[in-house]
Amino acid sequence: MMAKLFRAVIMGPPGSGKGTISERIAQSFGLKHLSSGDFLRENIAANTEAGVLAKTYIERGLMVPDHVMTRLLLPRLEEMTRHSWLMDGFPCTLAQAKALNSTCDLDLVISLNIPYETLKDRLSDRWIHPASGRVYNMGFNPPHVQGRDDLSGEPLIQHDNDQPEALVARLRHYKDVAKPVIDLYKSKGILHMFSGTETDRIWPYINSLLSTKIPSRPETDTQHIPLP
Ligand SMILES: Nc1nc2c(ncn2[C@@H]2O[C@H](COP(=O)(O)OP(=O)(O)OP(=O)(O)O)[C@@H](O)[C@H]2O)c(=O)[nH]1
Numbered sequence: 001m002m003a004k005l006f007r008a009v010i011m012g013p014p015g016s017g018k019g020t021i022s023e024r025i026a027q028s029f030g031l032k033h034l035s036s037g038d039f040l041r042e043n044i045a046a047n048t049e050a051g052v053l054a055k056t057y058i059e060r061g062l063m064v065p066d067h068v069m070t071r072l073l074l075p076r077l078e079e080m081t082r083h084s085w086l087m088d089g090f091p092c093t094l095a096q097a098k099a100l101n102s103t104c105d106l107d108l109v110i111s112l113n114i115p116y117e118t119l120k121d122r123l124s125d126r127w128i129h130p131a132s133g134r135v136y137n138m139g140f141n142p143p144h145v146q147g148r149d150d151l152s153g154e155p156l157i158q159h160d161n162d163q164p165e166a167l168v169a170r171l172r173h174y175k176d177v178a179k180p181v182i183d184l185y186k187s188k189g190i191l192h193m194f195s196g197t198e199t200d201r202i203w204p205y206i207n208s209l210l211s212t213k214i215p216s217r218p219e220t221d222t223q224h225i226p227l228p
């Protein structure tokens with residue numbers, strides 16, 4: 001018999017560890033990690049209509065408008081009828097949350113609450129492999145060879161909008177738009193907030209919460225299934 005499918009969202013400001021924790025959840029519980037940032041980058045690389053539009057915002061360090069995000073992501077989620085998933089970075093506005101709500105019922109929302117100083121330190125030290133989206137931090141998870149991706153050996157880059165000047169505006173914007181989303185999920189009784197400065201200390205709490213919600217790893221979700 002097929003296990004019940006599980007749908008979750010992870011929210012948090014830039015640098016709060018959504019991607020890092022999502023990877024751990026995906027590995028431990030067999031949920032498929034869906035990253036809105038990766039979807040955007042794939043669409044930009046493929047020069048889709050939405051990708052071309054999204055690029056003009058991302059290049060300026062701005063949030064992509066709701067109608068572009070929903071047009072891009074909802075059809076992908078609708079296709080995921082057979083898989084349990086964890087969505088990272090979407091929804092991040094109330095309009096996106098309402099649109100998601102009309103597509104599926106979420107089981108759980110994780111919200112990460114990390115102090116500003118910690119975010120600033122992490123992001124100024126974040127290095128990315130643009131082709132794969134693999135993320136490093138020079139202190140927390142450094143690459144084997146400095147400045148090079150572990151798997152491909154290709155050069156790592158830093159994003160301008162990870163630097164402190166751009167970060168202040170990004171965090172202020174996140175606070176404003178995320179509050180009504182957090183309130184919505186709180187009112188539905190599915191919000192779980194985790195605060196702290198270290199992913200390794202937050203992770204055991206998330207792990208034990210999910211262990212109570214996803215008792216066994218669904219057989220069909222243990223393999224890596226590429227998106228259509
Ligand atoms: N020092 C330190 N770095 C961490 C910790 N957890 C994650 N990181 C690093 O912090 C950076 C941000 O983590 P991500 O997982 O990319 O955060 P995110 O919330 O997905 O960020 P966005 O993609 O900008 O929304 C990365 O360089 C991680 O390697 C931690 O506990 N300590």
Ligand SMILES: Nc1ccn([C@@H]2O[C@H](COP(=O)(O)O)[C@@H](O)[C@H]2O)c(=O)n1
Pocket residue numbers: 014036037038040057058061062063064065069089090091092
């Ligand atoms: N709901 C979202 C999610 C992301 N963006 C834009 O994409 C950029 C990269 O996202 P990461 O999660 O990989 O950091 C981000 O800086 C935003 O410009 C968005 O607009 N809306």
